[in-house]
Amino acid sequence: MNATALTALHMVESQPRTDIVALAETLGQQFAANAAAADEQDCFVADNYKVLKQSDLVEVGVPCELGGGGATIPELAEMLRSLAHHCSSTALAFSMHTHQVAIPAWRWNVQKAAPVEPLLKRIAAEKIILLSSGGSDWISGSGRAERVEGGYRITARKIFTSAAPAGDLLMTGAIAQEEGEEPMVLHFGIPMTSPHVKIDPVWKTLGMRGTGSHDVMIDGHVVPDAGIALKRKAGEWHPLFHIIATIAFPLVYAAYLGVAESACAIATDLARKRHADHNVVQLVGRMQTELKGAQLAHAFMIEATQRGACSAETVNDVMIGKHLVTDHAIRAVELAMEAAGGAGFYRAAGLERRFRDIQGARYHPLQSGAQAEYAGAIALGLPTARIF
Template structure:
């Protein structure tokens, strides 16, 4: 082994992983979680901790000034983060996947166009936002072609972390006689044409600040359009997005289920064990293990480094399995805890509400089953989303 390789190995072994950076933050995050949930307040102070810990830039390649974390390492960070505060983990997963996707493209597709964005994340620690389901395959909002660019008006829902964001990675639909298309661009959140509406009053994940963002006649220059694609149809970029993003997002729900299991076991151990309790604990751990195995499969699909219709199918199968079994595990955790788990002070009912969010990300149960069925039968999937 050369001296250069030895030095590189030593440095890699001594630099904390993202998960190791999160670990000391967990008691603080856990201590704030109940008040954040009860007040429907965004996790602003927690984001400040993440920034101080160097986690904003964790997914940026080291060559561009970031932490160089892999998708698997970022998933581990988010899973662990959910043990402290579900809302912080879910909101931060949206920034994390918006960094991981261009990082992957820079590394594996030599996409030089993403380099300035990644350097800004590393150097300025800017927060990237995703408008989630409202910018899915069909697109949303309206883009009118004008001289030199487009005028965009839209209402983007489920914009997690909107209050803290610097750039919203979004798109808008351009209507055309030959069919609709979608332009993609970065929207500065401080632009005067952008407003955040205080709409986030929900069953669970109450601290994510996933408010609606209203855009009124914002000008996007032609040079600011990163991509134009056909509306309502899968594009290779969305195959990349789906393959990389959802193992990160669902790492959060896995972490929520694991934390619910910890709370339930702590409560149950304080009581005499009965046969029914043994069975509940066993069923809970079986469901949780199924979720863990499914999530591990999602990460292995990412490691193929070949996004396609097939990897979308495999990741989305994993997404459904993680959701089903994580929800089941938390259901059983609440039952195992008994009446004690019904009290808000124990935190289990909050986790029970938070895990319900796993139902609602794409591909939801119906489209996912149709997509998998079409793949199995050799049918087209381009418009199944």
């Protein structure tokens, strides 16, 4: 473990648990030291996660009455945005845990949903890291759930499982189709310590190389009937997914916004060292304009989470915001590369890594085609249940 990061952790342990943004900033400054090495070596940011697990950030989204920090969604977003200024991979990977905590916390706070209480208490007490298989388990679901006595035997490959090497519990699902019935997606958690769970280390990518987003292989793990949290129709929006989409994506895209902000800060510093002719000044101005567009769009996403209800209309607003954050953030970082000049082309500047990392914003659902169709259907009063 990075000794300086541990020192920083010990320095802030006495601070109020609600001061999560300051804690994230303090730790983030230490995490930055590992960011370049993880990127260059295609390795998971393991040292950063060791520090995270000893901080209050793992359970900070759990309601206070259940042992957590009671952080709000805007506070969690600011935490992730701050981490991303220093290490894109740590922030994006941790956003997957964070939203998996924020969703049951929202259900506890807003819906008074008692079934989520044991999970939230466990996160607070044991500091477990939740993994998301959202890249595999969007609306259509993936994997096979075979009915056996007392439960279901699961066979699946779960791709894009960020922070897989550090995870304790994989929040995932699989498709069950019993004779004469329509396909149903079952939702459940699987312990990463199961002998039927293996990590396939395939994460060799353009950007976000330190997220450890490997494939997780499930071969024969049996989930008991009592472990099935939800059954829903495959290939169709369920009310729970309105909650998931509304809560998760503003947190995930807080990380991407932080990447864009840090890239623009680097470029501005480099531009100051250039001859500031009108072309450089205009590039910086255009960059800042695009960045402001991303910030405003992300604020719109966060506002949607504060309405107290999740619906197709709320999802539409979140996904419109997501599309705008993606477009403006990517364009801002492209302009940052131009504004910085040749100095930004060197790895040592840290700008080219952020240029690669921001590209990941393109690939989360709803991607551009589905998002446009969803928005069009909402505007025209058409069904959206199968647009994803």
